[in-house]
């Protein structure tokens with residue numbers, strides 16, 4: 001049965017989860033799944049039998065390697081088995097086939113991981129995985145933007161929720177806890193508290209389901225069902241990417257040109273001339289620069305980078321090691337483009353990176369809108385969110401009244417004895433929801449149309465953005481995104497400026513197979529290799545770190561090219577007004593070595609994430625010493641490579657402004673003092689993903705005035721990189737054994 005005929009048959013709108021489940025069951029081949037994903041979006045590609053398009057149908061040439069597939073009978077075609085080449089142009093169909101294959105492998109890996117966890121049915125064990133919460137009551141509901149239902153779920157008697165990985169923005173499935181066959185409805189976590197979790201859904205849970213009567217009604221609960229929430233694979237993001245890729249294959253005109261440049265088959269143009277005819281001259285850049293009225297204090301190379309980016313007709317790259325002002329420079333590019341009357345889409349792969357950019361842009365541009373769930377946006381930037389702006393719109397009070405009416409309707413439906421009466425209340429609720437949606441849609445349209453700059457992660461909400469087009473797309477932290485993840489944004493303009501650093505975090509890829517055939521490699525790096533120096537500008541003066549904090553990273557990752565600006569070169573914590581001079585505040589570096597002290601790592605109960613309670617104790621003690629010396633909580637960050645250690649430290653420290661996060665949550669950020677807890681301590685010297693040097697590079701370059709590492713040298717320094725780090729600290733008189741520290 002085709003995806004199309006299935007869709008026509010369903011009595012009520014499908015949840016994406018139901019579609020996914022059926023897709024997973026009914027299709028075995030990767031191309032069929034891609035076709036369904038694309039088809040279910042009905043985005044002008046309905047006629048395609050596969051997202052692979054004509055190339056998937058055509059017989060693949062002998063150059064394509066085959067990839068063995070555990071689930072499919074036929075092996076899969078791999079157009080570029082060594083990853084995307086940079087020494088020749090890429091074939092359009094082969095390129096997008098490769099991207100689709102990456103996505104498919106990644107989807108398989110994610111589904112397999114979650115399926116393994118879903119096998120566990122025992123309540124205590126289920127929750128210990130952190131992937132599910134069971135025994136939940138629906139305690140309240142409201143309606144949110146775009147007519148979504150916001151369902152509040154809690155344990156009976158308001159027990160505390162177990163530790164879990166259901167973060168704001170996580171896709172989840174809500175199902176009947178008592179019925180293992182219930183496919184449930186799809187939703188997204190929209191709020192999280194200790195005792196309650198809220199999810200946004202398109203469908204209201206159906207109280208008429210026969211299994212609804214099976215569990216005992218809890219006090220305060222609405223209806224009689226006990227619910228279960230499971231993390232679900234992020235199919236929506238993948239589908240959106242597939243649809244964008246399918247469109248990009250056939251793009252013509254300027255969009256097609258940009259695609260061809262990005263695939264290396266056409267030469268990028270600057271100031272109307274192709275790079276193949278010669279690089280942009282220094283004089284042209286100087287002239288452009290002289291015409292600009294800069295809004296930010298930029299150094300000459302940064303100003304050149306702005307002029308260079310503004311002269312690009314297709315694509316330009318700004319590369320820079322940590323703290324060299326890539327985000328600052330991009331914000332200036334955006335402001336200059338807006339001054340010229342252009343509209344800009346400003347993106348990054350992570351919410352943190354988008355907010356970093358927004359933080360800078362909102363100071364320079366009057367009308368900026370941040371698209372994304374407010375709970376995932378830094379608190380001080382929430383006024384810029386679409387929700388925040390819509391709320392301020394004069395017509396939003398009408399929506400509020402309608403929402404109240406809708407909530408009343410739903411309550412009446414819940415109280416109705418059943419049958420026809422209940423159906424009528426639900427029908428009335430459906431009508432109100434329609435009215436709310438259309439009114440909100442017009443308010444949203446107005447807010448977006450007025451915006452000079454829209455900031456969003458690279459997973460664009462296509463429905464929300466509609467057919468908004470932009471003159472320029474700017475992507476920060478570009479190496480953190482897969483190529484497949486960029487096409488949704490790329491399709492919305494004809495010019496692209498990207499900034500990033502290939503020595504910082506790569507994208508998270510679960511599938512080893514996808515990583516092996518290039519999924520972690522970035523578009524930015526590929527373009528740099530394809531077109532060479534003329535396509536990028538490099539920044540080298542950094543304005544963040546004390547020179548001693550910078551030097552190791554500079555030597556190891558950037559051939560010693562990084563320069564500390566005089567304003568930061570020797571700054572210390574003790575230079576901050578009101579901070580005491582102590583051994584902690586008067587030097588820029590410290591490694592406290594826990595070797596031999598029995599600070600063993602532990603496994604979280606689910607056997608996935610790791611923690612080190614003894615190390616956490618030491619970090620807590622250090623934070624107290626810093627605070628006693630006069631450092632504010634907001635000047636301190638703790639970075640841990642493992643989420644379990646982050647959770648432990650968050651539960652141990654209640655200090656206003658203190659940030660505790662994983663490395664991934666910290667890219668692009670900076671703090672006066674950073675404490676790095678390395679966690680790994682085991683006799684086998686296994687260090688897991690600490691072996692990714694890029695991750696360590698990011699972690700070690702967030703501190704401005706003081707970097708403190710707490711870690712077990714006996715475990716870490718078996719590995720050459722950490723042996724070098726330790727030696728560097730020793731050479732700088734910054735090594736201390738925990739035994740000395742405790743004395």
Ligand SMILES: Nc1ncnc2c1ncn2[C@@H]1O[C@H](COP(=O)(O)OP(=O)(O)OP(=O)(O)O)[C@@H](O)[C@H]1O
Pocket residue numbers: 297298299302320321322323324325326327328329501542543544667668669670
């Ligand atoms: N020309 C400049 N003069 C003074 N300070 C600057 C200048 N350029 C950047 N900075 C400051 O340097 C710090 C780092 O800048 P920014 O975050 O833009 O760097 P980045 O290259 O994006 O960093 P990362 O690689 O960590 O993402 C910020 O505090 C910023 O305000």
